Amino acid sequence: MGYKRGLGGYCGIFGVYGAPQAASLAVLGLNALQHRGQESCGIVTSHEGRLHRRIGMGLVGEVFNRPDHLEALPGLAAIGHTRYSTTGTSDYHNIQPIQVITKDGELAMAHNGNLTNAAALRRELEAEGAIFQTTTDSEVILHLLARSRGKSLEERVLEALPRLQGAFSLVFLTPDGMVVARDAHGFRPLAMGELDGQPVFASESCAFDIIGARTIRDVEPGELLLVNGGPLRSIQALEGARRSHCIFEFVYFSRPDSKIFGENVDKTRRKLGKTLATEHPAEDADIVLPVPDSSNTAALGYSRRSEAKFELGLIRNHYVGRTFIRPGQQSRTDGVRLKFNAVEGVLRDRSVVLVDDSVVRGTTMIKLIRLLREAGARQVHVRIASPPVRFPCYYGMDFPDENELAAAGRNVDELCLHLGADSLRFLSLEGMLEATGMRASSFCTACFSGIYPEEIVDAGIPAGLRPPSHLPGLRSASPPNMEESPS
Numbered sequence: 001m002g003y004k005r006g007l008g009g010y011c012g013i014f015g016v017y018g019a020p021q022a023a024s025l026a027v028l029g030l031n032a033l034q035h036r037g038q039e040s041c042g043i044v045t046s047h048e049g050r051l052h053r054r055i056g057m058g059l060v061g062e063v064f065n066r067p068d069h070l071e072a073l074p075g076l077a078a079i080g081h082t083r084y085s086t087t088g089t090s091d092y093h094n095i096q097p098i099q100v101i102t103k104d105g106e107l108a109m110a111h112n113g114n115l116t117n118a119a120a121l122r123r124e125l126e127a128e129g130a131i132f133q134t135t136t137d138s139e140v141i142l143h144l145l146a147r148s149r150g151k152s153l154e155e156r157v158l159e160a161l162p163r164l165q166g167a168f169s170l171v172f173l174t175p176d177g178m179v180v181a182r183d184a185h186g187f188r189p190l191a192m193g194e195l196d197g198q199p200v201f202a203s204e205s206c207a208f209d210i211i212g213a214r215t216i217r218d219v220e221p222g223e224l225l226l227v228n229g230g231p232l233r234s235i236q237a238l239e240g241a242r243r244s245h246c247i248f249e250f251v252y253f254s255r256p257d258s259k260i261f262g263e264n265v266d267k268t269r270r271k272l273g274k275t276l277a278t279e280h281p282a283e284d285a286d287i288v289l290p291v292p293d294s295s296n297t298a299a300l301g302y303s304r305r306s307e308a309k310f311e312l313g314l315i316r317n318h319y320v321g322r323t324f325i326r327p328g329q330q331s332r333t334d335g336v337r338l339k340f341n342a343v344e345g346v347l348r349d350r351s352v353v354l355v356d357d358s359v360v361r362g363t364t365m366i367k368l369i370r371l372l373r374e375a376g377a378r379q380v381h382v383r384i385a386s387p388p389v390r391f392p393c394y395y396g397m398d399f400p401d402e403n404e405l406a407a408a409g410r411n412v413d414e415l416c417l418h419l420g421a422d423s424l425r426f427l428s429l430e431g432m433l434e435a436t437g438m439r440a441s442s443f444c445t446a447c448f449s450g451i452y453p454e455e456i457v458d459a460g461i462p463a464g465l466r467p468p469s470h471l472p473g474l475r476s477a478s479p480p481n482m483e484e485s486p487s
């Protein structure tokens, strides 16, 4: 049986300590982090020596929609989680924060990221008698803590962390305090803020803005923070790993109003668009269109550096939920038409540049190009503000299997034909890294480059460049520089 990537996944986490109405703050914070996970969410609070939890499937506004939901979550400390939808894995048992009772008392945990040695650890723990309640990789962390001989949560976490590989930004809550930790590579973002002198933590700084907190700094890769009402204590728990921030956070996932890895997402995303326009201008184009909303900022950057005007030629319907049922219209109304419509007045007889942040499966792009042509666009030139995604992510991004990636096994000309565009160009790997304004070596680019920062234990993949033989059908043998068709 093939390796199955873990289900910890792509999520948002939040923590607040020492604040009146901690649960209300967590609801607001999770709302701001909703884009990081729409499948399920939950909050755990600590009050008078007990933990209190409410979790549910759905959006934050659906799970916490009555005053009594918050009344059932008393206390001055809270942690929260929003979980990303991974196809076919909707399961109530996998909702976070996970809460357990150990020999040392109650413990709750929220995890963003994906462990790459979870299967190996789980086999080991099961052989020793551990019984798992979820199918998430996150649960192994709790089992390691429960089995530790450490006398305090701090000692137990310090003992468990070195055993974990892959991506993890973590918040733990007990009746006595909170512990926050981040993996040594710093794959996923995790920021620390301050609200009325008390610490708050979130995957992205946009969660601080909504509650009026001030962003202080990132939780450092490998850092452990201990919060219990006294002065904050910081321990460098993990050392020696190269920084490998996920570059896809800048390309697509994080909100433009957030600051991650020490840089503004909006600024970086504009720069991605500008560099794309410099590398791949579309001289004959009349207008530049974003694929709303994720590409708005990159398309703005592109239009600033080109002659073509920024226009909104595609309108997105924000009210189509994931579970929307199309009554009797399946054959005529596909998912893309439910989500997007074209503005004929903008498009008729125009040559357009359509800017998107990335191409993963490519199915939406095919339909959008068709939509633009039906609305009268004369030519559709596609410009992508990142290189082709050709390799799987093992660190929590929910990409499909590699044989479903549109760019796997196709060069750029073939992909252009497949999508039905008049031209197709991708931002180079070098251009993408340069746009961050940070050291290129501090990023993970594995899904673009095939270079994995560390061994993927569960998949048997060593660190470094992944051999092309792993990709049936890929003819290019030079993954690090793949922005153009290997002619």
Ligand code: SF4
Binding pocket: 187, 245, 246, 247, 248, 249, 392, 393, 394, 395, 396, 397, 444, 445, 446, 447, 448
């Ligand atoms: S493989 Fe891609 S999506 Fe995954 S952590 Fe690395 S850069 Fe991010």
